[in-house]
Amino acid sequence: HGKDGADLFLKVPPGTQVKDGSIVIADLTNVENKEFIIASGGRGGFGNAHFKSSVRQRPDFAELGEPGEQKKLSLELKLVADIGIIGFPSVGKSSLIAAISSAKPKIAEYEFTTLVPNLGVVKVDDRNFVVCDVPGIIEGASAGKGLGHKFLKHIERCGILIHILDISKALEDGKVDLDVLTNDYKIIREELIKYSPTLADKKEFIVLNKCDLIPESEWDSLPKKIDGKPVFANISAATKTATDSLVVSMLPEVLKAREELKNQAPEEEEIAVLRPHEESNEMSSYTVEESSDGTINVTGKRLEQLVVMTDFNNEGSVRRFRDITERIGLRRALEKYRSEEHSIKIGEIEVTDHL
Template sequence: MTTFVDRVELHVAAGNGGHGCASVHREKFKPLGGPDGGNGGEGGSVVLTVDSQVTTLLEYHHSPKRKATNGKPGAGGHRTGADGEDLVLLVPDGTVVLDRKGNVLADLVGHGTTFVAAQGGRGGLGNAALASARRKAPGFALLGEPGEARDIVMELKSVADVALVGYPSAGKSSLISVLSAAKPKIADYPFTTLIPNLGVVTAGETVYTIADVPGLIPGASQGRGLGLEFLRHVERCSVLVHVLDCATLEPGRDPLTDLETIEAELAEYGGLDDRPRLVALNKVDVPDGQDIADLTRASLEERGYRVFEVSAASRKGLRELSFAMAGIVAEARAAKPVEESTRIVLRPKAVDDAGFTITEEDGAYHIRGVKPERWVRQTDFNNDEAVGYLADRLARLGVEEQLWKIGAHEGDTVVIGPEENAVVFDWEPTMAAGAEMLGRRGEDHRFESPRPAVDRRREKQKGRDAAEAEFLAFEALSSGRQAAIEGDDDEDY
């Protein structure tokens, strides 16, 4: 049974961020020494890394679920939780990463190339980090964000310069064994090769890799034989070499028919029309092999092919074939655009980008955006102060104002986040600016009737005096229940 696997479906899950800690420093003669809750640690990420020593995806075929470690929660005494360790998955050179819909996420070519398949969650802020000049002792901390989880598909496409294509038992593995130091399995029966074989060939100053594609028979592009499993391995090749058997004893087969059949399968697979072709008439050392090659050569040259008569046993024509392949490979390499040095691309935020969008769907207002969704994930809804803090953040972002503009009314359904993990609540606009209300969150002066300016000034002064007295009493009790005001420096967290 073969141990080669070149396509797997993998479920990867990054680690969750650790929760922040809500703690108050206490020691002798200092019962309330201020908030000292530490931040949570970052969750570990799942990272794919190319390793030239890895040649198959077999390991992930047997273990298709991989998860990184979680970050540790913060602790009192300003102790930050430990970060989770990244999970590094080693993959072969030439691995293509796709999502479940077939969209390409990454094409990993070159030793050491990396791709973050799942990003670890952020650690939550502790109450020490949430403290400010007006919020001296927060009684809450932010939760750690869950790590990213996704299903990905990994496909291996061999990184070779030359691909040998042809019928089973046409002699592809034999050619590789004499052109390079590779030692593929060779036998006198079809489908001996069950995995693509790679070899390194040196021709003059050019060094290139050569691979054979096993199992090409009529219908291979539709799933017959092994062709559909391995046709993807010719996609990266610069040259296609048709290996035609001049000594086959099967009825109905000859070099020209074999060539037409293989070309039809390549055309059906698609994407290979621009590859240069060479033809190797193999096994000319056996009886009648040279005669068939002589009869076929003229027809192939009329079709525009460069033809080489070769024999893996006697090594006839192999030098000429290897240098011809090297010439095409060198031309293909020279034609590739020179890779520019890494450029830093700046994508400034649009002037009219509010950081969120609101759409009305099925009688509910759906709020989407990186910040609102992240803030919801960070909120402990069992803590009233944390919920109030979320309301204040949303108000400062402009969510309430935008809801008013588009015609939302008190009691309307508001949904924040994606449908599978959304927070749904009834909108109460008077609950939005709790930090400025200082306990009078049920009042909304926008609905009061106009009054003389003198009365309004007196009422404002009374309100300020009452608010100041209320604040001083609130601070004296050291309850740690003060909410945020505008200008906090943790809005982007």
Template sequence: MTTFVDRVELHVAAGNGGHGCASVHREKFKPLGGPDGGNGGRGGDVILVVDQAITTLLDYHHSPHRKATNGQPGAGDNRSGKDGQDLVLTVPDGTVILDKQGNVLADLVGQGTTFIAGQGGRGGLGNAALSSARRKAPGFALLGEPGEARDIVLELKTVADVALVGYPSAGKSSLISVLSAAKPKIADYPFTTLVPNLGVVTAGSTVYTIADVPGLIPGASQGRGLGLEFLRHVERCSVLVHVLDTATLESDRDPVSDLDTIEEELRQYGGLEDRPRIVVLNKVDIPDGQDLADMIRPDLEERGYQVFEVSAVARLGLKELSFALAGVIAEARAAKPAEEATRIVIRPKAVDDAGFTVTYDEAEDVYRVRGEKPERWVRQTDFSNDEAVGYLADRLNRLGVEDRLMKAGARAGDGVAIGSEENAVVFDWEPSMMAGAEMLGRRGEDHRLEAPRPAAQRRRDRDAERDDAQREFDEFDPF
């Protein structure tokens, strides 16, 4: 049964925003008390959080589909819908998040580090929030936005100070079992270790972690043996320790050639050239093993390696090795630059940035409008409601979409698509939509709510309408 998983594909879906409510307040002697539709609730986010007590991605291997809850719709009497509950997923320390194309989205290191994998949809505004002096009784509300849904890949890279590398059955598991409290599986056949083992070692005042990486063989960097499955687990280490078997029973192997082979695989994998190396000659409790260690040690020291002779079984040389590793790790930690304070980078938009683009798509024979606001407004529009469609037309015109279409060469009857190719709203464009809207009268205004107004009041109302229109364009849009 699989108990360790270090790579999974996760399908996450954030919650959808709740729809706004279109409602009119009614009570005795006041049948038209004005709009009182509440806003929809926000959809829940999908959040990944590092928990150092978690060591595997096994849970997501068995259930890779995760979804947050939706926001609730608004209701009458100005009641807003309840926000959806965020879905918090715990991951091991050292988890890397990638998209389907292999691009790194986040590298989660450190207890409590978070990443929003899926953003919940915004709730739609109710007609109470959409009302103004110009639009006193909207007969529509905005729809909630769908939550973000995407596929991501989680890869675990073990966070350890020391990585033990070497051929299968070189004694790495035995070594980590005596240096720390880790209890890996140990046997006298190759590939006993099928998952990385992690142990904590205390040497004087230095506490560090040590990882036993499953056995490597020639071609590991191309995927042979356990190869690429576990080479990623040495990327974060500060020190690489070559564990060499001085008592191997295979006639075609010797410790020096084993070292050269593993170094070649690490070189082909890349990114580990700057890590200090230490060589451990293991199994010197065996007479032939001690003789071979005495023979090859001068050659290894000539290459610049720091060499230790140990026996995991007889507990020989372990204290010297442990304190030597502590010294190298302390130097590596001291050499790391101090963490800088988080800086907030502000990138203001250019003064001539309209917030959207208009391009002609020859393949589809449409003018394509792309931009955060137009696409969001389209998603929030109930196209079964003529008043809501008219409100969308007003917003697009105030944003300048019609002027940009004219400059791009669009003519009456040409196709216009708002959104991406996969999910766009397409319609036949008719110029001067604002003029057409004015001919229909002021949208959302119920004249039954008004009494005859004197001339001075009408002038004040017209000024207020003009100010409301400018405010709605500049400031009112809360998103």
């Protein structure tokens, strides 16, 4: 065979999905320095020595190399993080990621300050994990409202979720209205369920934020459960109160989630790529059809491969092509079209003058 061409590598970040239309052909979620072949090069052509025989002592032709695959693919990045921080706009997600990591997200009092997810690395002793501040989810996000799907897709790759609820929205006369927090919680949960049941099944930790609005001595009076789910922590991201203890408490959960994810990863199988030999019987498998404009179209995988690898500027190559088409009965099958003005194509290549 001819010499292989150089491989072309495209480096992409972890979390990238490669799609052919709606079909995912490669998913680089939990991989590092992994290679995927998404488009194969063609087979190298045989050199002239391959065609030497008792009747062809000095062949003066060789095969062309087969063209490589051509595909139109899309690359979609879904951020990979250990923890996804979710909640309504302005509940303090960006403030929390700024408090527990070196990330510097834009923070303001108005809604939708965060328009893109922010990643932050959290360090606990000699360990670290990645948190993702997902922009505010609103009612209807699962149907694409707001920036809906654009945000929700990033949570899919997070191991666990921190669901932040803002107690300032529920404060009335210094007391927290449990119904308000429960309603906010249910709305976000409903959006997760509608978007992806798998996403909704992720382990979730409820955290009450902006607790600095009431004296710390009264934090024990804050709700212990929301919609029957336990509250994991009470914090103030703005003053960094209790954020350190939150991080320490989350580390074992992160490690547990990583282990579970590792155990769920399917074992990869080597897929053998079988290419037919040039003398394979598959050469005789073809169809002949006449199109509305009178063109005669011949299709057949091996036959089309033969055509693209034949050098029609070389007399010896053309003779070999004619010998093969004679042997498989193609020239005989096309005989009835030769007396009329028909163009004959095998695959995408016109071969009228070579048959």
